[in-house]
Amino acid sequence: MYERKIPLTIDCGLHLTKEVLNGKWKPALLNAISMDVKRPSEILRLLQGVTRRVLTVQLKELEEHGMVEKKIYPQLPPKVEYSLTEIGWSLMPIIDALNQWGDKNRQFLETVITQDPKTTQVSKSPCPAYRHLLTERDTG
Amino acid sequence: MYERKIPLTIDCGLHLTKEVLNGKWKPALLNAISMDVKRPSEILRLLQGVTRRVLTVQLKELEEHGMVEKKIYPQLPPKVEYSLTEIGWSLMPIIDALNQWGDKNRQFLETVITQDPKTTQVSKSPCPAYRHLLTERDTG
DNA sequence: TAGCATAGGGATAATTTTATCCCTTATATC
DNA sequence: GATATAAGGGATAAAATTATCCCTATGCTA
Numbered sequence: 404m405y406e407r408k409i410p411l412t413i414d415c416g417l418h419l420t421k422e423v424l425n426g427k428w429k430p431a432l433l434n435a436i437s438m439d440v441k442r443p444s445e446i447l448r449l450l451q452g453v454t455r456r457v458l459t460v461q462l463k464e465l466e467e468h469g470m471v472e473k474k475i476y477p478q479l480p481p482k483v484e485y486s487l488t489e490i491g492w493s494l495m496p497i498i499d500a501l502n503q504w505g506d507k508n509r510q511f512l513e514t515v516i517t518q519d520p521k522t523t524q525v526s527k528s529p530c531p532a533y534r535h536l537l538t539e540r541d542t543g
Numbered sequence: 544m545y546e547r548k549i550p551l552t553i554d555c556g557l558h559l560t561k562e563v564l565n566g567k568w569k570p571a572l573l574n575a576i577s578m579d580v581k582r583p584s585e586i587l588r589l590l591q592g593v594t595r596r597v598l599t600v601q602l603k604e605l606e607e608h609g610m611v612e613k614k615i616y617p618q619l620p621p622k623v624e625y626s627l628t629e630i631g632w633s634l635m636p637i638i639d640a641l642n643q644w645g646d647k648n649r650q651f652l653e654t655v656i657t658q659d660p661k662t663t664q665v666s667k668s669p670c671p672a673y674r675h676l677l678t679e680r681d682t683g
Numbered sequence: 684t685a686g687c688a689t690a691g692g693g694a695t696a697a698t699t700t701t702a703t704c705c706c707t708t709a710t711a712t713c
Numbered sequence: 714g715a716t717a718t719a720a721g722g723g724a725t726a727a728a729a730t731t732a733t734c735c736c737t738a739t740g741c742t743a
Binding site: 404405406407410411412413414415416417418419420421422423427430431434451452467468469490493494496497498500501502503504505506507508509511512513515516518519521522525526 | 544545546547550551552553554555556557558559560561562563567570571574591592607608609630633634636637638640641642643644645646647648649651652653655656658659661662665666
């Protein structure tokens with residue numbers, strides 16, 4: 404298994420949190436699970452772009468970090484359901500804020516990110532509904 | 544210059560925000576600048592662990608993404624000061640939340656992160672004061 | 684019997700991100 | 714003359730993260 408060679412910096416809250424959220428799909432996974440999209444196959448359908456392998460790996464990390472719980476149903480074909488733990492739920496206001504900030508500033512951000520010379524292409528498939536929409540939270 | 548080969552996913556706010564905050568030191572840099580630690584040399588001293596090169600690169604990205612502004616004083620040796628833009632400031636509540644969440648759950652997080660088999664070592668130098676401490680914000 | 688669905692994981696390639704090393708500029712100080 | 718300071722950046726090495734490919738298991742359906 405892979406072993407980190409450079410020590411992880413965890414000297415401030417920022418870095419600790421970053422470690423938990425570190426992974427291309429982690430925030431989106433937490434978000435999906437919070438919306439009751441809890442089976443890997445469902446998540447795979449919801450999140451255009453994740454591969455099964457990466458999904459498995461990042462879910463496992465979230466589980467190891469205590470953000471989600473995994474329930475295995477002893478049946479075939481396999482059935483597994485993930486759910487947020489208490490500490491996982493406590494991250495949701497932050498995930499929502501990240502999501503809303505991005506959406507609110509979408510026009511600006513798309514411009515600056517696209518202008519970035521190292522960004523040659525961008526993938527923009529329509530976004531599935533998010534929890535903050537479902538629950539009608541509005542922060543203007 | 545480096546060019547991305549896999550298209551960037553920006554189909555939801557979460558990914559847009561992630562792109563802006565993507566970089567080992569980005570949140571910490573924004574935080575430092577928000578606290579008036581605005582010269583590269585000061586930041587270098589404050590943030591144990593960043594190298595000058597990475598500092599330069601990540602500050603430049605933050606600038607290209609419109610989160611910070613750079614003021615160059617025409618003198619020698621050079622003097623440069625970074626400051627948050629309006630949209631950069633609008634990120635601060637989120638940065639604070641990330642920071643506070645990490646600190647609040649430090650004990651738990653240190654445990655699960657340290658137990659992680661791929662994490663062999665961890666660097667823990669004392670953390671400099673953060674803005675939310677200076678401004679006495681408390682979210683308990 | 685072949686193929687699908689479901690979830691997981693090993694091995695390795697490809698990509699992206701960070702780290703390391705060295706060079707530039709111009710002034711001040713030892 | 715050597716050295717420090719301040720900021721920036723090119724080239725490349727190293728490390729970390731993601732992607733790709735293939736294999737496991739078992740019951741159901743065509």
